[in-house]
Amino acid sequence: MSSEIANAVFLAALFLGVIYGSRILETRWPIADVPYSEFRDDWFAVIVSVGLASLLAPIAAIIAGKIASYTGVGWIVLPTEGYWWYASLAFVVVAMDLYKYTFHRLQHAIPFLWSMHSFHHSANSVTFITGARHYWLERVLADAFLPILAILLRVPPDMAIAAAFIFFIPDACAHLNVRIPLGRFVTWINNPQWHRIHHSVRIEHRDKNFAAFFPLWDILFGTAYVPKPDEYPATGLVPAEQVDVVNSVIWPIRHLRHRASKNEAATTGR
Ligand SMILES: [Zn+2]
Ligand SMILES: [Zn+2]
Numbered sequence: 729m730s731s732e733i734a735n736a737v738f739l740a741a742l743f744l745g746v747i748y749g750s751r752i753l754e755t756r757w758p759i760a761d762v763p764y765s766e767f768r769d770d771w772f773a774v775i776v777s778v779g780l781a782s783l784l785a786p787i788a789a790i791i792a793g794k795i796a797s798y799t800g801v802g803w804i805v806l807p808t809e810g811y812w813w814y815a816s817l818a819f820v821v822v823a824m825d826l827y828k829y830t831f832h833r834l835q836h837a838i839p840f841l842w843s844m845h846s847f848h849h850s851a852n853s854v855t856f857i858t859g860a861r862h863y864w865l866e867r868v869l870a871d872a873f874l875p876i877l878a879i880l881l882r883v884p885p886d887m888a889i890a891a892a893f894i895f896f897i898p899d900a901c902a903h904l905n906v907r908i909p910l911g912r913f914v915t916w917i918n919n920p921q922w923h924r925i926h927h928s929v930r931i932e933h934r935d936k937n938f939a940a941f942f943p944l945w946d947i948l949f950g951t952a953y954v955p956k957p958d959e960y961p962a963t964g965l966v967p968a969e970q971v972d973v974v975n976s977v978i979w980p981i982r983h984l985r986h987r988a989s990k991n992e993a994a995t996t997g998r
Contacts, residue, residue: 750856780864788871802882843980859903
């Protein structure tokens with residue numbers, strides 16, 4: 729039990745350290761100024777989303793378990809002896825990345841998925857915290873219905889942890905509000921400038937740079953927009969949206985609420 733507490737304290741300290749470190753970088757080399765209100769709204773959106781998704785996590789786990797017991801898991805057993813472990817890890821990372829790229833493109837192409845993914849894009853300023861800003865139901869549905877990689881591949885626990893660590897850098901750090909001049913290496917690994925294009929308000933950047941880890945997928949499948957050295961566009965939805973408590977819970981159907989309040993305004997003459 730005490731080792732569990734020690735682990736929890738270690739993880740909490742690591743988490744706070746990462747948040748604090750990102751704040752130092754974002755204050756020192758910012759891409760754009762972030763008004764305090766935007767920063768606060770981002771935190772708020774993340775807390776609501778993570779809170780609701782955690783409450784519903786047991787239901788997602790039950791559904792995922794039912795699907796897995798029906799299909800079976802680990803159809804493909806990856807070799808792990810000696811150097812094969814590293815080759816298998818590389819394969820897992822590439823497979824995960826292609827899967828993430830494909831799912832992300834679907835999130836922009838299918839209206840039902842976009843109605844939830846647009847919550848992530850509603851951040852008017854992109855910062856480290858924006859990386860965790862996802863609609864709560866999207867988290868639950870993804871956990872419940874998309875254990876595709878677990879079904880396909882048998883990945884030992886140490887390899888799964890290593891893959892998660894490897895992904896943390898480009899995936900989480902892509903939202904850092906930090907200017908990192910990568911020059912021609914900007915197309916090598918996902919980074920704040922590459923992903924900022926994905927969040928851009930500009931029409932020429934729309935539906936570009938979906939990659940989570942390797943921008944190579946964008947280049948191969950024709951969705952790459954290579955930013956010029958100083959190209960750091962404004963970000964958010966067009967027109968811009970503001971997130972409040974109610975919106976962050978009912979995000980996909982918020983327009984009904986707007987329409988209702990407009991009708992009310994019309995009938996009451998406001
Ligand atoms: Zn997106
Ligand atoms: Zn993003």
